[in-house]
Every structure is written in structure tokens, then in C-alpha cells.
Amino acid sequence: MTIAPIKADTMIRHIGQLVTLAQQPLPHANGPLQIIANAAIATHHGRITWIGSDDEAAQLFQYASTDAAQDITIIDAGGVVVTPGLVDSHTHLLFAGDRAEEFHLRRSGVTYAELLRQGRGILTTMHATRDTPTETLLELALARLATMRSYGTTTVEVKTGYGLDFASEERCLQIIHTLNTAHETPDHTSNAMRVVPTFLGAHSVPPEYKGRRGAYVDIIIEQMLPAFVGLARFCDVYCEREAFTMDETRRILTRAQELGYQLKIHADQLSPSGGTKLAAEMGAISADHLDYASDSDLDALREAGVVATLLPGCSYTLRTPYPSARRLLDRGLAVALATDFNPGTSYSENMQMMLELAMSAMGMTLEEALAAIMIQGARALALQDEIGSIEVGKRCELALWSIHDYHEIGYHFGVNLVQSVLIA
Ligand SMILES: [Zn+2]
Incomplete structure (x- = not known):
């Protein structure tokens, strides 16, 4: 034989x-x-x-x-x-500065929505990121990737969204591209993590467009999206009362889809914004957060095959109720977990902690939580044929x-x- x-x-x-x-x-x-x-x-x-x-x-x-x-x-x-390897399908890893002061203000009772209204939050990080040299941003990102890897993560999605003008967003996408090839282990063997780039120019309206937000949306649609084809795989929008409306989100994502981007939406995190329903309607790869998604929204997501990504680090930081993973799983949705690593609402690189929070506070079994940080994370990046199992x-x-x-x-x-x- x-x-x-x-x-x-x-x-x-x-x-x-x-x-x-x-x-x-x-x-x-x-x-x-x-x-x-x-x-x-x-x-x-x-x-x-x-x-x-x-x-x-x-x-x-x-x-x-x-x-x-x-x-x-x-x-x-x-x-x-x-x-x-663990798959972290939602991060805002590329930024400068920190928001420790804001974190402790919130601990003393100031709400996140109030901080956003004061022009803090995302815009604080935008200023720090714009003012930081490329070399430094790259070093910061590499250190964060090394931390993630030490906790078992091998694939990381990284969003832009702290540049918020053409040149700064483009610079962030180029740094993310460099991360995909530059990350080496301390002994310089090639042990590169997979970094998946997402364009999130619609993270917040930058201050120079205060009072004329429509002009910023136009720049995203007419200038940024066409120029960034090939630099970003996904286009994401922060669809929220304090960020972008459902109509703005639909306009941006429609153009992105025409240009060949795959879609993600920050949906129904702080209020029922309609993002979940829109993710189903547009055939997004994932809808993320979902704290305020209704049962019918969730059913629409399931029917459209959209991955539901839950981000327990935000509930931990904002001290809001954890979204019930059990509710989603019982409705038959594919549920992924991710860190949402960012300096404002989830400052943790650690996917094991997300699993622990999901098991202790969101009703997940060990088997479901392991799937959520591996194969379901891969699905949330449309990489399930390559990684995740x-x-x-x-x-x-x-x-x-x-x-x-x-x-x-x-x-x-x-x-x-x-x-x-x-x-x-
Ligand atoms: Zn996010």
C-alpha cells in the first residue's frame, strides 16, 4: 500500500x-x-x-x-x-494620547454623551493623533499589537477615525498598511499578525465642519472613499445620535459598497439609532455594539446573515448594562466578541477578558465564547475561509x-x- x-x-x-x-x-x-x-x-x-x-x-x-x-x-x-489564534474584529488601535482624565470624570458621574457634547471624547484623540509624527504613531501601534499578541490575538481589525480629514485619514491607512508587514517578534522572526484595515472617516464630525456637517459627509463620499479603495477593506460608520444619522450612514455606505468596500456599522450603542436595521438592509458583514437593537432588528440581522459583534469592554468602561449575548444566541444570530480597543470607551487589548465578561455578565457558555473570539470573529471580517478554526x-x-x-x-x-x- x-x-x-x-x-x-x-x-x-x-x-x-x-x-x-x-x-x-x-x-x-x-x-x-x-x-x-x-x-x-x-x-x-x-x-x-x-x-x-x-x-x-x-x-x-x-x-x-x-x-x-x-x-x-x-x-x-x-x-x-x-x-x-484569537480574532479581534473591532479595534481603534491607531491613536495618540490617552483619555484617563475623561475616564475618571465619567466615574464621578459625567455621561459619555455629555463629554461628546463638550467636544471631548473622540475629538480629544483626533487632535492628539493629528499632532503626532507618523514614526511615533507606528511605534505606539506596534507596542499595542505586541500586547494583543501576548494575549493570544493573531488577527486584528484596525479602524481609522482619529484623522478626520483627507490627509490624516490617508496617513492612518498607510500606517495600518505598514503594520501588516512591519510587525516582528523580538527575535526578528517573521511572526506577523494579520491586520485588517477599515476606513472610519465617519467616526465624528471634525470641528472645522461644525455647523456644516453635510460638507464633511460630501468629502467622505466624493474624495476619501474613491481615493482609499485598495487601502481599506471595510468602510464603517458610527451611526449614533452624537455622530452620524441614519440617512448620512446610508449615503456613505451606499457609495462605499459601489466602490467595492465591505461594510460595518457601529449600531445602536447609545440609543436606538437604526443602525442595526440598516446593516441588515445593506448586507453589512457585521453590525457592532447592538445595545439598543430591538428584537425585530435582530431578526433582520439574522435573516441577512450579518454577524452581531458585542463589545463588553464598553459596558465595563461606561458602566452601562452589558448587552445580552444570550438573547442574540437564542434568536439564532452569529455572535462575535471584540475588544473595541480605544482610548475612550474600552482601553484593553485583552480578548481573554472579553470572553470572561461575556461568560460572567452576558450569558455565554465557554463553547459559545470561544467560538465568538475565534471563528465568529473571523466571520465578522469575512475571513472564515482562511482563519478562525x-x-x-x-x-x-x-x-x-x-x-x-x-x-x-x-x-x-x-x-x-x-x-x-x-x-x-
Ligand atoms: Zn468602535
Whole structure:
């Protein structure tokens, strides 16, 4: 009998529990997360070519080693839990300055809406970002990406939205593009995180357009969107009472869609703004926040196949009630979790904490929360065919945890349970 050679340049062996999250049943795998005990993975040029038990891997390796053409690197996982790398599908990572003062003002009772009315909030960060040299912005972003990776994240969506004029937004998109290639581990191996660029020029109306907001919307539609094709994959709008109206959102996203952008909406976060319904109507990839979405809005999202992204870091920071993930899951929606990492309303890079908040305050089970920070996050970026689960043909982007049983996740909280990530 001849064995078909499996292409492999790297094998990861001695995986105690491989949490695959495979969408199709796998041989030897069990439960809703499709877990394989004592597992191994083979990869070739960064793609998974084989998944199975470590015993089988030993035979496979023996076979492969007889082939002089194959030179396989073996990585020993040491018996720990291995999962897909975490996917943070909603961040505002590129900014300068901080808003610690504002945070503590809110803690003393000032509302976020009041701060926005005072021209604080997003505009404080806009000024700091505009005034900071590109080199410094890049360094700040790289440090934040390194923190995210240390907590297991391998893919990060990064929005613009603190430039708010043509030149500043373009500069931010170019920095995001650089992040995609520049991020290296301390030992300078190529372990680049995947960075997905989103144009969020419609984050806030900049002060120079006070009283003539229509002119700013026109500039987004007529100048920024056409110029940024190819620099951003997604176009997002902050559809909210204090930001952009439903009509403005619809105009911007309609133009973006014509130009080939995929769509996201900050929807119904602080008030029922109509953003959720619009996301369904326009076939957005995700609708994010959803604190004030009605049952019929949610049903429309489900019917349109839009991913519902919940951002518990905002509820933590703003001390508003957590959106019920249970309510969404029971209505059959695909629910992702993300950090919404930003200096005003969610200053945390840590996806493990989002899982912990979702399990403690939003009604998610461990299985649902793990899916929400992996495969559902990938869906929220339209990358579910590439990442988010461990399956043959997908990219090999893994989180290696420092635990031997995945049930520790969410139970042992407030500490970093990830020891490293592997991006083959
Ligand atoms: Zn956001």
C-alpha cells in the first residue's frame, strides 16, 4: 500500500488538547468544539495540510523523513491546549494620547454623551493623533499589537477615525498598511499578525465642519472613499445620535459598497439609532455594539446573515448594562466578541477578558465564547475561509495556552493563560 505523501514543512506535535472549532466533523474529534486529545498538526507554506493524533504523526514523520526533499521542522507543544489564534474584529488601535482624565470624570458621574457634547471624547484623540509624527504613531501601534499578541490575538481589525480629514485619514491607512508587514517578534522572526484595515472617516464630525456637517459627509463620499479603495477593506460608520444619522450612514455606505468596500456599522450603542436595521438592509458583514437593537432588528440581522459583534469592554468602561449575548444566541444570530480597543470607551487589548465578561455578565457558555473570539470573529471580517478554526486548507495561526484542559478558560480569570502564538 502506498501512502499519499502529505506536504509538510512544519509539524506541531504533543498537543494535549487541540480545540479545532472545525465546522465539519473531524476524525477523532469530540464535542461542539471538535477537540482532539494528544493531537498534531502538519503545515506547508503556512497552511494546514494535516490534523490528527500524535501517534499517527509519528508514523507520518517517519515516512516523510525518508524523503530527502522534505525537511520538516518539529515544534513540541509540550502537552498544552492549542486553539486557533484569537480574532479581534473591532479595534481603534491607531491613536495618540490617552483619555484617563475623561475616564475618571465619567466615574464621578459625567455621561459619555455629555463629554461628546463638550467636544471631548473622540475629538480629544483626533487632535492628539493629528499632532503626532507618523514614526511615533507606528511605534505606539506596534507596542499595542505586541500586547494583543501576548494575549493570544493573531488577527486584528484596525479602524481609522482619529484623522478626520483627507490627509490624516490617508496617513492612518498607510500606517495600518505598514503594520501588516512591519510587525516582528523580538527575535526578528517573521511572526506577523494579520491586520485588517477599515476606513472610519465617519467616526465624528471634525470641528472645522461644525455647523456644516453635510460638507464633511460630501468629502467622505466624493474624495476619501474613491481615493482609499485598495487601502481599506471595510468602510464603517458610527451611526449614533452624537455622530452620524441614519440617512448620512446610508449615503456613505451606499457609495462605499459601489466602490467595492465591505461594510460595518457601529449600531445602536447609545440609543436606538437604526443602525442595526440598516446593516441588515445593506448586507453589512457585521453590525457592532447592538445595545439598543430591538428584537425585530435582530431578526433582520439574522435573516441577512450579518454577524452581531458585542463589545463588553464598553459596558465595563461606561458602566452601562452589558448587552445580552444570550438573547442574540437564542434568536439564532452569529455572535462575535471584540475588544473595541480605544482610548475612550474600552482601553484593553485583552480578548481573554472579553470572553470572561461575556461568560460572567452576558450569558455565554465557554463553547459559545470561544467560538465568538475565534471563528465568529473571523466571520465578522469575512475571513472564515482562511482563519478562525483549525482545519485543513486554512492558515496555521494558533494560540498555545499554558494550560492542559480548556475548561480553565473563563474559570481562571484575570490572568493571561496564553503562553505564545504561532503564525506559520
Ligand atoms: Zn468602535
